[in-house]
Amino acid sequence: LKKILRLNAVTGKYSFKDESEEWKYLGGRSLISTILTQEVNPWAEPLGDMNKIIISLGIIGGTMAPCSGRLSIGGKSPLTGGIKEANVGGTAGVRMAALGLKAIIVEGDSITNNNQLKIVHICKDKVEFYPANDLAEKCNYEVVKKLREKFGKKSAVIVVGPAGIRRYSNSTIAVTDIDGIPSRHAARGGLGAVLASKGVKAIVLADEKADESEEYYDFTTFKKVSFEWMTKLAKSKSVLQNYGTANLILPMNELGCLITRNFSSGSFEKANEISGEKLRKNCIERGGKLGHPCHPGCPIRCSTVYMDENGNHLTSALEYETIGCVGSNCGIGNLDTIAKIDRFCDEYGLDTMEFGDTIGVVMESGLIEFGDEEGVLGLLEEIKKDTVLGKVLGQGTGVTGKVLGVRRIPVVKNQSLSAYDPRGLKGTGVTYITSPMGADHTAGNVLPGRAGYSQPSIHPHESNDQYKLSREIQELTTVCDVVGLCFFVGATLETVDYLSQLLKAKFGKEFTRQQIIDLGRNTIKQEREFNRKAGINEAYDKLPEFFYKEKLAQYNLVFDIPKEETDKVFA
């Protein structure tokens, strides 16, 4: 059995306990929703003492199963007011597994305790707490550098940037990647502020190995199936390896759903300048990296390392979503500028999607113009200095839009949409609407050609049956978040079948297809129930009005899936 570490950085208390038998088949998103349901009052104020942060591996997280180094981080979100699981790669998942940990539960309340901040150093059998108030306003790169110097370069670091310390609702929890850079972020929903409110600036996972090793019912089969699947993934994902997730820019632009100028258009005239092809060209010319794995051993390797014009490291993990939200959505057709903003967000701990959409509404308000790169750099200064405008931006797109008097505010449950316009990618629109997470493409991205477990794929501009397809892809995606695999392995039946073999080999227990799908379905159900009690009911399952009314240029699309249908998704 793996261990559950429960800690309170303010009091310095902690305990290691074996996970219960029931928790063996919970992990990641389902362990988070179970713990929150059992331990956190749904009315709890997100930054109050009743909320908790849960960091959890999936059911087979950190094993040799492909892409199993992902980590789920959850709590009640200060952005949405509902349940939140944010999924992150990097090295922390693998280190947690090595330490024999299934989950870390962070409790406590720093705010009524002099806002004290700690570094939490987690070893295999003890936890150390170091005062860290002096690091409060330090940025992520610097903090990580210091901590790796102090605790060793093979430690993994989970860190809260200044955004979280300042209680911005748009604040991330960053995780170090294989280069020791805090480029991976549990980005959505402001969990950085929650972890900071518990008095934690950073968690360092020691470079140690647990005394007990991972148990398997049939290790040979587990290894064999993992290897087979891994080989298959490594071969089939060459587009991601060559162009990163930015490979989607041109196809999405073509489809008319690349968010542009605060969702006023679905195609961007400078799409070529921010495309995967351009990213690849810059990487090759400047000595960046393509096919970079986000965690050790990942066969998909979708990530990138991006250099500036002089060949110096500028940022790591420059993704489609960042490029869309910060780039086309702001009328910015310059990959170097986007990369600079990405680096800034990595430093301060800001979700680039939320932040890009926030800049979009600032531009819509007229405070700065669309495409005004200097203007955006000015906004970064506001955040640096934590001015009132900086604080407003830090609260995310909903608050910023409201404060600036903007009517077209692209949020669902107060979380900003990612880089797909729901009018041009309607299945993902249904996901935005119905996911307990708020607008979130990672909850179930219905890209062209994707099928569910029973639903065939549907053209993204079609309306019929998109709600059924979104439901199935959300369920399958949640399965990945529960078992602990990156959903890039595929939200597909093939994945379900591989998982059936792996779970059998791991636990000696049969899982039917339906039982595996239910791992996802039941989690969503539990999350929605938590949300309902927290006050987020079906009334919040909708897009902003303009998506139903304003025609998206190029294909003249509105979002026309009726509420009766989206209400059916998880009814």
Add this chain to the structure above:
Amino acid sequence: LKKILRLNAVTGKYSFKDESEEWKYLGGRSLISTILTQEVNPWAEPLGDMNKIIISLGIIGGTMAPCSGRLSIGGKSPLTGGIKEANVGGTAGVRMAALGLKAIIVEGDSITNNNQLKIVHICKDKVEFYPANDLAEKCNYEVVKKLREKFGKKSAVIVVGPAGIRRYSNSTIAVTDIDGIPSRHAARGGLGAVLASKGVKAIVLADEKADESEEYYDFTTFKKVSFEWMTKLAKSKSVLQNYGTANLILPMNELGCLITRNFSSGSFEKANEISGEKLRKNCIERGGKLGHPCHPGCPIRCSTVYMDENGNHLTSALEYETIGCVGSNCGIGNLDTIAKIDRFCDEYGLDTMEFGDTIGVVMESGLIEFGDEEGVLGLLEEIKKDTVLGKVLGQGTGVTGKVLGVRRIPVVKNQSLSAYDPRGLKGTGVTYITSPMGADHTAGNVLPGRAGYSQPSIHPHESNDQYKLSREIQELTTVCDVVGLCFFVGATLETVDYLSQLLKAKFGKEFTRQQIIDLGRNTIKQEREFNRKAGINEAYDKLPEFFYKEKLAQYNLVFDIPKEETDKVFA
């Protein structure tokens, strides 16, 4: 039958129609909740084209019944996201009645129509629209002066200040008082922004009389009962006539529930400096007015006219709530400063309660100190200039607290508490929690000594049965808002009995006590149903956590009425 005027200032269309038979027994708050239920999608964005503003007299509004000149203004609130009725005195109610109007329904959408603004001039049989974009940023006193010059001094003016035009969620709709000053405000919930979003800067009610006169079943009795009740009220309200609503400052301070320094104490060391006694002294010495009626013929005359040190008019209607929220709650023990802030709010169209609490959280954040009068004047400048900080303040206490990273934010359903600390006045605390309006003392203020229709009065520090008492006082208060009488006539059985006589005399129809109470009860039910569909369910029926945890000094009180009980109030 009275007329219903429906108008669209953007298109210039309007229609007068007789009210339906069913609407005869609806008025004020119940007519608003009925129209919103029938005509406005609960998901509607408050500033979108689907929302409406309804201005309604009560069932016997604008008659000779005492205090019947009140007006209800309603719509979906941009502050709470729920249904909103804001009640206001002044001369508009009486003029509406004279014009034969029961209600005005304002529709339309200015925002997607070049933000055009109009003056709407309502005569007995026609409506005129005048362009008013040049008046957008003009303050209320100036606009009213111009309109009264143009349309006659006996016209009544309903006006939106710069706050509403700028879409501040804390924006009022002001109404001229008997001196022609826009001192009366439908203050709560940001309805100014909604009316502005319909393209209306002001509505002028012409000094005309409808061709048909008010119908009565038995005019002699109506007159006789009204006169009897009026005489009784005139005699029994001498405290209000001599000290205004500010008479409550010292008793509430004594009771430990005068909000002080962002609800961190329930008594204020400078209470004497802001008391009703001090107000009276200043009024007498400087030539102000006490016993000022808010609308023509009111026998209670609770209002005041306040002069500055040189005897010049500074502000009208300086009320307990303003003095508490802007004064003690901000550590300001200077009535002249409070009066200046009140005047500022009257000019810009800001709810003084919301604004006072907003300043309180600004002070809690440390941006300025408690008691810093110069600092507050600086904040007024920010609003004048509509800076980013000004815009934040304009969004109210909830947004301001969030942006500034404050945890102790005194709001329910995002509306700020008025000047009673719920720990020291627990029945009103129940009202804050359970009213569909958000924290609102006018929804049912359980002051010491007040009884319901079946519940005896309870000491405000006691917890037992306060939920029952709050329910009854909320129902009785809502009855007042439905029939169109100021609730200062008393949320009592005596009022019910007078109403029974008056309704009989007016309509020839018997109303039992229960039927009259049901006028209130059913309205609240309908409002809560609208809210539920709008997404505001029981999860929102709670105070901020600190009221349950932090002991209020002096009497060491927490708010200890369990959620199970407050959930029972309207279950």
